[in-house]
Amino acid sequence: xxxxxxxxxxxxxxxxxxxxxxxxxxxxxxxxxVEGVRVLDTHADAAHNRFVLTYVxxxxxxxxxxxxxxxAAVQHIDLRTHQGVHPRIGALDVFPFVPLGDLPMARxxxxxxxxxxVIAAELGIPVYLYEEAARRPDRANLENIRKGGFEALRxxxxxxxxxxxxxxxxxxxxxxxxxxxxxxRPLIAFNVYLGSPDVDAAKAIARIVRHSSGGLRxxxxxxxxxxxxxxxxxxxNLTNYRASSIVTVMDMIRAxxxxxxxxxxxxEVVGLMPLDxxxxxxxxxxxxxxxxxxxxxxxxxxxx
Amino acid sequence: xxxxxxxxxxxxxxxxxxxxxxxxxxxxxxxxxVEGVRVLDTHADAAHNRFVLTYVxxxxxxxxxxxxxxxAAVQHIDLRTHQGVHPRIGALDVFPFVPLGDLPMARxxxxxxxxxxVIAAELGIPVYLYEEAARRPDRANLENIRKGGFEALRxxxxxxxxxxxxxxxxxxxxxxxxxxxxxxRPLIAFNVYLGSPDVDAAKAIARIVRHSSGGLRxxxxxxxxxxxxxxxxxxxNLTNYRASSIVTVMDMIRAxxxxxxxxxxxxEVVGLMPLDxxxxxxxxxxxxxxxxxxxxxxxxxxxx
Numbered sequence: 001x002x003x004x005x006x007x008x009x010x011x012x013x014x015x016x017x018x019x020x021x022x023x024x025x026x027x028x029x030x031x032x033x034v035e036g037v038r039v040l041d042t043h044a045d046a047a048h049n050r051f052v053l054t055y056v057x058x059x060x061x062x063x064x065x066x067x068x069x070x071x072a073a074v075q076h077i078d079l080r081t082h083q084g085v086h087p088r089i090g091a092l093d094v095f096p097f098v099p100l101g102d103l104p105m106a107r108x109x110x111x112x113x114x115x116x117x118v119i120a121a122e123l124g125i126p127v128y129l130y131e132e133a134a135r136r137p138d139r140a141n142l143e144n145i146r147k148g149g150f151e152a153l154r155x156x157x158x159x160x161x162x163x164x165x166x167x168x169x170x171x172x173x174x175x176x177x178x179x180x181x182x183x184x185r186p187l188i189a190f191n192v193y194l195g196s197p198d199v200d201a202a203k204a205i206a207r208i209v210r211h212s213s214g215g216l217r218x219x220x221x222x223x224x225x226x227x228x229x230x231x232x233x234x235x236x237n238l239t240n241y242r243a244s245s246i247v248t249v250m251d252m253i254r255a256x257x258x259x260x261x262x263x264x265x266x267x268e269v270v271g272l273m274p275l276d277x278x279x280x281x282x283x284x285x286x287x288x289x290x291x292x293x294x295x296x297x298x299x300x301x302x303x304x
Numbered sequence: 305x306x307x308x309x310x311x312x313x314x315x316x317x318x319x320x321x322x323x324x325x326x327x328x329x330x331x332x333x334x335x336x337x338v339e340g341v342r343v344l345d346t347h348a349d350a351a352h353n354r355f356v357l358t359y360v361x362x363x364x365x366x367x368x369x370x371x372x373x374x375x376a377a378v379q380h381i382d383l384r385t386h387q388g389v390h391p392r393i394g395a396l397d398v399f400p401f402v403p404l405g406d407l408p409m410a411r412x413x414x415x416x417x418x419x420x421x422v423i424a425a426e427l428g429i430p431v432y433l434y435e436e437a438a439r440r441p442d443r444a445n446l447e448n449i450r451k452g453g454f455e456a457l458r459x460x461x462x463x464x465x466x467x468x469x470x471x472x473x474x475x476x477x478x479x480x481x482x483x484x485x486x487x488x489r490p491l492i493a494f495n496v497y498l499g500s501p502d503v504d505a506a507k508a509i510a511r512i513v514r515h516s517s518g519g520l521r522x523x524x525x526x527x528x529x530x531x532x533x534x535x536x537x538x539x540x541n542l543t544n545y546r547a548s549s550i551v552t553v554m555d556m557i558r559a560x561x562x563x564x565x566x567x568x569x570x571x572e573v574v575g576l577m578p579l580d581x582x583x584x585x586x587x588x589x590x591x592x593x594x595x596x597x598x599x600x601x602x603x604x605x606x607x608x
Contacts, residue, residue, distance in 0.1 A: 008602070040601075056601075100602060186601070192591075250590055266593040272601040282585035286554055287496075289570040295345065297314075297490070297576040299602070 006058040009108060010040075010098040010186065013069045016077055016088045018049040023076045028053055030072035034065040040272075049084025050093070056100065059107065066095055066115040066181070067122065074123055074176040079150045087146045089128075089153050090177035094142065096131065097183045100274065101293060108183035109133045116181045120168030123176070126157070127167040130182035135166050142180055150177040185218075188238040188277055189270035190246060192253050195263035199225045202232035205256045209234070209249060216252070218244035231265060241277045247284040275299070310340075310362040313412060314402040314490070316575065317373045320381055320392045322353040327380045332357055334376035338369040347574045351530050353388025354397070356493070358575045360404065363411065370399055370419040370485070371426065378427055378480040383454045389528055390539075391450050393432075393457050394481035398446065400435070401487045412487035413437045420485045424472030427480070430461070431471040434486035439470050446484055447524075454481040492542040492581055493574035494550060496557050499567040503529045506536035509560045513540070513553055520556075522548035535569060545581045551588045579603065 013031075017023050024044055032039050036058040044051035057065045070092045077091035095115065097108040112133035120127050134140040148156070154172045157163055164170055165178060172178050194202055203223030207213040210221035218240035224233045234253060238246060250267070257264050275293055283291050293299055317335075321327050328348055336343050340362040348355035361369045374396045381395035399419065401412040416437035424431050438444040452460070458476045461467055468474055469482060476482050498506055506527030511517040514525035522544035528537045538557060542550060554571070561568050579597060587595055597603055 010601070246590065264591060267590045268592065269590075269595055269599055272599055273595075275600050275602045278582060278586045278600055281589040282582045285585040285589035286494075286550065286573075287568060287571045288573065291573055291577075295573055295576050296579050296582055297344075298579045 006060065007103040007107070008056050008100040009059055009062045009103065009111065010054070010056050010100055011062065011065060011069075012052060012054050012096050012098065013066070013092060014050060014052050014088075014094040015069075015073050016050055016079060016082050016084065016091050016093050017073075018044045018046050018051050018084065024051050026076055027051075027069065027072040031055060031065055031069050034061055034068050036061040037065050045086075047084070048086035049082060050086050050088065059103065059111070062097060062111050063114045063118060066097075066111075067118050069095065070119045070123055070125065070176075070179065074125070074173070078175045079177045080175060082150075087143075087149050088177075089146050089150050089172075090125070090179040091175065092179050093146075093177075094130075095179060095181045097133075098186050099183075100186070101276070105132055105183060105185070112181045112183045116167040119179060119181070120165075123173070124169055125173045125176055126165035126169055126171070126178040128178065128180045129166045130180045132183040132185075133181065139166070142182070145180050153178055185240040185242070186274050188241050188246060188273050190236045190238055190249065190267065191270065192234045192236075192250070192267045193226070193265040194232045194234065194257055195230075195265045196232060197225075197230045198262070199223055199232050201257075201260050201262050202234055204260075205253055206234050206236075208256055209236070209252050211244075216244040216248065219249060238277075241274065241280070245280050246277050247280050250281075310364065311407045311411070312360045312404045313363055313366045313407065313415065314344075314358065314360050314404050315366065315369060315373075316356060316358050316400050316402065317370070317396055318354060318356050318392075318398040319373075319377050320354055320383060320386050320388065320395050320397050322348045322355050322388065323350050328355050330380055331355075331373065331376040335359060335369055335373050338365055338372050340365040341369050345575050349390075349574070351388070351528075352390035353386060354390050354392065356575050363407065363415070366401060366415050367418045367422060370401075370415075371422050373399065374423045374427055374429065374480075374483065378429070378477070382479040383481045384479060386454075389531070391447075391453050392481075393450050393454050393476075394429070394483040395477075395479065396483050397450075397481075398434075399483060399485045401437075402490050403487075409436055409487060409489075416485045416487045420471040423483060423485070424469075427477070428473055429477045429480055430469030430473055430475070430482040432482065432484045433470045434484045436487040436489075437485065443470070446486070449484050457482055489544060490578055492545050492550060492577050494540045494542055494553065494571065495574065496538045496540075496554075496571045497530070497569040498536045498538065498561055499534075499569045500536060501529075501534045502566070503527055503536045505561075505564050505566050506538050508564075509557055510538050510540075512560055513538070513556050520548040520552065523553060542581075545578065545584075549584050550577075550581050551584050554585075 041054040073092035116127035206221035206223040377396035420431035510525035
């Protein structure tokens with residue numbers, strides 16, 4: 001059979017346009033026209049004047065899809081007249097590659113470097129490599145790259161050594177600015193509901209599981225009231241579910257809730273969850289020592 | 305995608321060889337060489353001395369692939385010297401056709417009859433038609449066909465009218481025995497390992513969960529020794545995982561094992577598991593009240 005398994009990459013480019021539907025559609029269509037691209041979501045925000053495109057693409061077409069995204073942004077967006085409350089440095093502002101399935105992060109770092117090179121060479125746009133793809137430690141954090149936005153970068157770039165791009169010219173593109181290209185883990189938005197009106201218990205549990213106050217390295221968490229329900233919520237982002245597993249998170253919350261006499265009512269995943277995280281939870285429940293994603297019947301039929 | 309143009313059948317032949325990798329590879333390769341075959345999984349078990357091949361094939365090549373499987377088994381396996389803890393009557397022991405997509409069960413029943421005819425005619429092996437393909441009510445249940453294994457069948461077959469095959473000679477093939485060919489719904493082969501040498505506990509738990517002795521309607525189970533490991537196994541087939549859930553099975557086994565002071569060491573899924581069953585287990589662990597298959601990131605791709 002002709003269908004061959006190929007590693008897949010999720011791409012979540014952010015564009016500096018959230019108000020003109022025809023521009024959003026044109027950019028989306030330009031990306032969708034690249035072979036193998038499947039668009040999962042388009043989310044526009046008028047106040048931010050920004051839209052986020054979510055799509056998946058085979059690794060072999062990932063760089064081509066990114067160049068199509070950058071080219072369409074240059075064609076349709078002029079940062080000299082762009083206004084919005086969200087910080088941005090480029091028409092195509094941020095382009096992260098996210099590995100799916102077994103694809104190693106190193107391959108997405110390589111894709112980020114390759115896309116950065118073609119954007120710099122073909123379009124004359126300065127490129128900053130961020131997060132897992134960062135080549136300088138201070139650029140792991142996107143906020144450092146985006147400081148002051150397009151306008152500040154335009155003014156300071158020629159004369160500021162610490163702001164020089166990783167790839168491309170030492171001056172912003174006149175209308176398209178600059179772009180941050182990177183690689184990061186998929187994120188899971190995971191909320192656990194507690195059967196008690198006591199928000200202090202939810203806040204205490206959030207403090208125990210989250211990285212910032214001594215908990216799991218790749219967990220962000222808040223304890224929230226859910227008004228009128230008599231329940232509270234531990235609201236989380238799992239930013240690296242392989243290193244800080246949803247299974248560990250759930251075990252910790254169950255233990256801490258039990259210690260406080262608070263029942264765990266239920267949980268929810270907001271949006272999407274990678275299959276690997278689903279499998280982690282299934283393996284935990286069934287005590288499966290070995291269970292490969294390849295053993296999911298439908299995955300073999302459709303991807304293989 | 306072009307690979308879904310023709311109706312597909314899943315085939316899950318079980319062979320009486322689980323120890324010699326070169327034999328397993330030779331049989332797998334013989335099947336894989338048939339046009340249109342896509343091998344999904346090979347799972348060998350040394351204690352059972354048995355391997356399970358899982359593949360999909362277009363309906364038009366399904367009978368040819370089954371004959372290739374039977375021919376390779378005859379060539380490489382000699383039941384006179386085969387030993388293993390799992391009951392078996394043949395070198396190729398069981399060959400089920402499983403309909404995928406919208407393919408009606410009746411078409412898989414027809415495939416079973418056609419494969420039985422060619423195996424009987426070409427290889428001189430007696431064929432029993434089982435489950436949905438059974439032509440006698442008592443043969444809907446595979447255990448009735450396999451009673452006493454190869455050795456008993458060899459001795460009683462010539463003189464026992466009730467054991468006569470549906471197709472082929474009234475005597476086992478001297479080295480390859482007999483074969484059960486059938487058609488069935490997708491099943492999950494699920495084994496739970498218990499940390500005790502006491503096989504009576506495993507047998508007692510198997511009796512409690514399985515349908516035939518009062519347990520869950522769509523569960524078959526055996527308690528087996530795993531020689532030399534100090535552990536035992538509850539070896540199961542879940543023949544309708546929607547009605548008799550793997551979550552319920554696991555809960556029952558944990559409760560029964562705990563009552564007997566026997567630890568549950570781990571579990572395994574032999575071959576493939578439908579995504580819906582994986583999600584049932586993940587929902588149970590995470591207490592997800594609502595989690596749709598559409599929320600599995602990669603699944604959007606499998607669906608074309």
